Amino acid sequence: MANFRFKALEIAQSRQALPVTPPAERVGDYYGSNTFNNEVMRALLSPEAYLKITEAIETGGRIDREIADEVANAMKAWAVSKGATHYTHWFQPLTGETAEKHDAFFDITMDGKAIEKFKGGALVQQEPDASSFPSGGLRNTFEARGYTGWDPSSPAFLMDNGAGGKTLCIPSVFISYTGEALDYKTPLLKALAALDKSATAVCQYFDRNVTKVTATLGPEQEYFVIDKALFYARPDLVMSGRTVFGHSPARGQQLEDHYFGTIPPRVNAFMVDFEFEAMKLGIPVRTRHNEVAPGQFEVAPTFEEVNLAIDHNALLMDLMEKVAEKHNFKVLFHEKPFAGINGSGKHNNWSMGTNTGVNLLAPSTKPKESLRFLTFLVNVVKAVHDNADLLRASIASAGNEHRLGANEAPPAIVSIFLGESLTKALEDLEVKSEISLNKGDNVYYKLGINRIPSLLRDNTDRNRTSPFAFTGNKFEFRAVGGGANSSSTMIVLNSIVANQLNQFKQDLDARLAAGEKKELAIVDILKKYYTDTKRILFEGNGYSDEWVEEAARRGLSNIKSSPEALEVYLKPESLELFEKLGVLSHAEVESRYEIELEKYIKKVQIESRVMGDLAMNHVVSTALKYQNKLAETARSLVDLGMTEEAEPVKDLIREISRRVLTIKNNVHEMTETRKKANNLGNTADTAKMYATDVKDFFDVIRYEVDKLELIIDDEDWPLVKYREMLFVK
Template structure:
């Protein structure tokens, strides 16, 4: 095994940057060239078909069979002209990633001849095996039927393989035979529809010309890169995406010299390559840089409509994995692949915009616009306050459990950072009395609303310890894990904000009728109550400190560190009622997601437990015993030469190795027994609890002794690629 390590290190050290073919110096020449976008549709469809498709994209209306046939013919013609030989419904089952089943663009007719074939029915619907994907008990194994259906709001695209041929990928939803939602996209689309309706009903209070409100998202993606040979020499990285053992290197991230530093040549070539391919797919990646931890980097796109942004992020992750192998890298999205240094998040920058071109979360110096901005800001705060536990559940996972609260990521306590200026504005609204209402075109309430400063991105401070921070014209949900599908937390956020905006509209209409008040007066009165009810979730300080945990507890805020505990929010009747009323998820679908997340958690802890046992006994302990035997011979030789004093340090190492090997063997045995105990439990909640407490409790104990052996045993003998090699050989 040690030979494998040194061979891998040698291969990694001898790598050079892979040459990248640059399409052209102008992004505008190739941006979106591999997507079936509006420009292609306009050119290839009849005016009638083009109009119906664009209307369907904007409104969500169904596309009739005749139009679907015309679109399918155009898609096939376009895709084949670009080298595509197959098509697939590209969908997002509840695995956290994407799925696809490729079918060729041909069939055999009655004469036995091959004919090109792609009808509207194939475009709009396919039938994958529903029982083979996570379903939370909705489908039995023998009930295999399920359907994927085309989502025209996300453009079809072509993905190429190493052979140079392409596959037409059609973004789709995934449902069971009986209609239950089995994917991440379907409820996201429903939540966006609910948010559009609710937000529009509030926006028209301020501007009657608003007809649509869209949620936008910019998902910053953090990731690690390790050389492929080094990756393949670490079974734990291959099987679980993280290292279960590894002594910290002398130099980690303590000098802060990696952050925004010069990008290594091999890494830069990889970035350039995947960015070109991403841009061809219409993924608007713009930013690249070194992150805080060694071997960690970040890519960030411009803002897009939420559904498209979520699709693009999942597609980008898949693309990065493929391109990384071309450059002899493996890309790691796990939330905590290395102990002792920062993990990876996916910062979800979320906002709301109208079809009139207004960002509803952007402050203004104009009084009427300021009141609109504050109205939407306060309603988001109220929504997060009332549904904090559900928002926490949306980012709960085995990987994120390692990261949250680890002095590198937001804590498990959901709080909101607004910044000094906005906190003062809300305090003024809550505490000041209405002085008067000015008449005329610029009507406003003298509450300080007319004095809200123009809050631009560069004069609103940031708080990287906050899980949900206002950053000038958007909220940044920083607590989402690096490997997560953003569709889940965004679906939750969209729905709870939509629900709150509906409440606001009801409160507003009631107050206007009951009190016949002025519009501005009524709005401020309602906001006063909301601020008072939800202000305990506002926190401006250091979320990493223990003092915040104590303060949060005193405020009555939840601090749910355990994933199984966090996921229980999916069973809360009040939350289920909201999602059923908003038409996003049924109670059965909510329960299914709860079970799927628990199953996923159990399986990941189970895999890591097995890896720990295998590596500890078959790699580390066996190596330690062999090395110890050599030390015994050395000690004996020293004693035979009457060099007892010189033998003592060797004997001390022999004893320490014995003690640590004994502890490792004992703990591995106990962990195995604990795992067997958990596996014999039928109740999935109890099983997850045991895995998260008893089984997982052995991980750090075993690791402690293994990592101590790493610095005791001769470097030439150590079987596992070390942290200094994984993190610094690029």
């Protein structure tokens, strides 16, 4: 029987790019065509219903059941006219995936006839089985009832099921029978409401016309693609989403030739196809390019309101996986699917905007606007400084643990990059009580080439090694993992900023009550905030060993383990922050901590099991067969009187024996250690033991396996190699 690896390679190498046809000539003709958007509502709803729905979306007000009935009828008519046969509440449980339960648009009458039916009650609320989703102890297994509830601020959309028609998907929250949040969306909406309230209150000191502040987000999504045949020839990719073995190829990313390089035709066809489908769903994807590592790519959207942006990112990931199947690809969102090359992040570009059209993180040269900008900038810096460990906890996962601090992604140390101009402005504020934001820093380059138009230099450089970097008019949190739901981070970020803005208002009101002039009081408060928090600002190379040492001298945390990072959620100050803002109760925070620990344990456990399986049933068995071939060769050489020539062959046999023995012993010890961890009876202790004792075996076993890959004949090696997975497209 031929090596399965070579069969997979033969299939992968025979594939061609699929033709992709645009839905229409112009993007505007199909953008949002599969969403129940504002235009559709205006056309199908009565003026009264449309007004109430839009007011509810803008103000967060309640929608009564009569209006819900009218919206449901309009949704049904629209969806059915476009080929939908079913509807579902589309929600985001704490599994990290999206969930849906499809119901048909019909009912049976008393006389046995089928009629189309979709009422306001079905739109507003559904009842999935809550016992089958993670609850972290909030629900017992036998307590099954849970509810999903319509989120009108995120447009309903049609998901094409291929040959099975279309389904109307209704973005929803997910709560337990007793009212606790069992999803990402519910606390996110509460955190965004808290930020709106606190930021609007601060804006009132500068502009009374501001009545609403909206947090915006643009999540850049990095990912790998691999041919489907090669994917299924790697059990570790199938089981865990990453390769547990694989020797680095001679050529990886060291030539720096893949970044922004020509997109391979098959990959480009896949990109174009999923972009067309994304545009139909109102997902504003606008950027595509090769990333740094071979086989790695990125898609980036236009900024949107945070809740909508996260819904769109979750939907986009699901969409990409479905379209990839059509193109015979598999998409890998894992943070570190391949060792030795860059992993994948989800860079969260975050800002705040007012209902008057002002970006609160956009610098200005006008004195009043400059003071407002610095007020929000410094408060964000202080919020991150005071809650750096909590922000670190929000990105903790088994996958991201492989990526953070690997000289390819931001370190586990949370620091902030502001750039030379802003840092100088804050230093002037601290020393001279002066605001010196100068747009004159934006200059044109003089290239001396007449045909090249003048190029404008921004007033702030970029620092790709910083976890939390200011990039001109927003902050980019680069440490979020590629496979993560950004809600975890956005819940924390918006909550800590809301809390800090509340503190600023309290500090300022106290000074104003004492008779101080507003502008002078604001400057004095900002000076103190900056002095107290400037240790978190860092302009240099976040990948360097020197920064790790410098950060330690500054007293900044460097939490490398996910279980250790997650413990921050249970600190009294963390529990108090979420509760006083009304974002999460103590019980809800504690449940999420338990869920994340359990998720961590299960993922590392799966990696450990697949590593043991591959090592013993694929690698060791292959090594022993190859060793027998070498033994026959050595005997033949000795029989021919070529004793000296046989020695190198014997050396290889001895080396294989040593490495096989090391693998066998360590796999056994890893399995026994895993059993001990599972029997500890405490989730936190089990997670910590997996993070240390169990994972300690990973590198040892991998080293020996990867060395055997270099020894064993390529014709015999059973696992698809890195050079094949990364370069066969």
